[in-house]
Amino acid sequence: MRLSTVILPVRPWRSGGRDEWLRAEQLGFHTAYTYDHLSWRTFRDGPWYGAVPTLTAAAAATERLRLGTLVTSPNFRHPVTLAKDLISLDDISGGRFTLGIGAGGTGFDATALGQEAWTPRERADRFAEFVPLLDRLLTEDSVTHEGDFYSADQARNIPGCVQRPRLPFAVAATGPRGLKLAARYGQAWVTTGDPKLFETGSPEQSLEAIRGQIDKLAKVCADTGREVSELDKVLLTGFTPDRGRPLESLDAFVDFAGRHFELGFTEIAIHAPIPDSDFAADQAVFERIATEALAQLGG
Numbered sequence: 001m002r003l004s005t006v007i008l009p010v011r012p013w014r015s016g017g018r019d020e021w022l023r024a025e026q027l028g029f030h031t032a033y034t035y036d037h038l039s040w041r042t043f044r045d046g047p048w049y050g051a052v053p054t055l056t057a058a059a060a061a062t063e064r065l066r067l068g069t070l071v072t073s074p075n076f077r078h079p080v081t082l083a084k085d086l087i088s089l090d091d092i093s094g095g096r097f098t099l100g101i102g103a104g105g106t107g108f109d110a111t112a113l114g115q116e117a118w119t120p121r122e123r124a125d126r127f128a129e130f131v132p133l134l135d136r137l138l139t140e141d142s143v144t145h146e147g148d149f150y151s152a153d154q155a156r157n158i159p160g161c162v163q164r165p166r167l168p169f170a171v172a173a174t175g176p177r178g179l180k181l182a183a184r185y186g187q188a189w190v191t192t193g194d195p196k197l198f199e200t201g202s203p204e205q206s207l208e209a210i211r212g213q214i215d216k217l218a219k220v221c222a223d224t225g226r227e228v229s230e231l232d233k234v235l236l237t238g239f240t241p242d243r244g245r246p247l248e249s250l251d252a253f254v255d256f257a258g259r260h261f262e263l264g265f266t267e268i269a270i271h272a273p274i275p276d277s278d279f280a281a282d283q284a285v286f287e288r289i290a291t292e293a294l295a296q297l298g299g
Contacts, residue, residue: 001299002030002267003257003290006070008032008274009049012096013057017049020272021058024065027290031066032058033100033269037162038076039108042278052085067094070190070236070269071106071172074123074130078111080155081087083137087157088279095162100190100234101134102172103127116219124177125149132169138166173212177221188232188267189217192239206240207259214264235260235266236277246270247281253289254296261297 005024011017030237036051055067067089074081090097103123105112110117118126129147136143137157145152161167168187172207174194182189194201194209194235201209237246237256245271246256257268270289273281 001257001261001294001297002035003294003299004031004033004066004234004269005290006030006033006035006045006269006271008279009051009054010043010164011275012049013049013054020063021061021065024272025062027287029065029067029290030267031080031098031269033068033070033098036069036072036077037107037109038106038112042106044098052089055097056092056163059089061127063203064095064096066098067228068098068170069100070170070234071100072287073101073102073109074149075104075109075129077158079130079137079150080152081156083134083157087161090161090163090167091194093157093162095167097163098168098170098188100170100172101131103178119291124175126180128177131169135166135169135185168288170232172236174216176216176220178253179217180224182217183221183224183226183233188201188234190236192236195239197241198243201241203240203242205241206207207263210235210240210260211263219254227250232266233264234269238270238271244279244281245276247273247285247289250288250292251294254273256291261299 007020007024012278021032034051034054039048051069058120081094085244086099105214106117123186126149129149133145133150134254137155138161169183169185170188170190171181171186172190191210191213197206202225221228242256246253260268271279273279274282
């Protein structure tokens with residue numbers, strides 16, 4: 001069992017940002033992730049820094065903490081330029097980087113470059129090309145590709161990743177096409193639960209929905225000749241009907257995490273507190289969870 005955190009890139013590096021990443025390492029989190037967005041929801045009109053520079057700085061400031069995105073998407077990324085950034089991040093971090101990757105959504109990123117927001121099918125189509133091409137770019141010295149959405153002409157990525165054969169992919173998916181990509185290319189699978197239950201569902205309904213997602217993942221893995229146990233399973237918290245309640249106390253989190261670890265999750269990610277936001281929480285409770293929860297869960 002692993003406990004990780006998500007640090008949203010809302011604080012200037014010299015005015016609290018660096019300290020957050022250092023504190024995450026001191027608290028013993030397995031991985032510290034950040035969102036790879038141009039802006040996001042209620043934070044749109046406030047400070048929001050780029051994921052790649054933030055993670056690069058975090059890689060230089062820390063020594064043991066794994067780093068990653070939750071998640072990067074094709075909404076404003078191209079596989080060729082992204083691959084170069086990822087190889088550099090993997091090098092600077094000494095092989096401590098994980099790419100969380102998903103198909104993207106309809107938020108601000110979807111239209112920030114001036115395009116119309118893609119439909120769910122269009123996002124799935126692009127994702128189905130994006131992931132295999134990125135896999136090639138991170139494992140081959142030179143890649144040429146002419147696809148429906150992305151092209152590469154002798155794109156060079158030498159010397160490749162520190163982690164071999166490439167840095168790990170944590171694929172966020174719940175639909176059939178995304179789950180196939182997770183089974184084929186992922187070293188981990190990520191879910192936030194069932195978004196349809198966020199507003200009106202119950203924690204029990206959420207557990208059942210997530211159990212169904214894991215069952216579907218297992219079937220897709222079996223169909224592709226892979227054991228589902230080979231994939232780490234990551235729950236990004238804050239988007240189930242429980243909302244912020246698991247961070248109200250150590251006991252509340254242990255109860256929440258225990259029920260989800262029983263489903264087969266190997267990693268749970270909690271957001272670092274941000275005052276006056278959807279992720280407001282008591283810092284002292286957050287730190288107690290970081291340092292005491294796994295021992296109570298037997299991990």
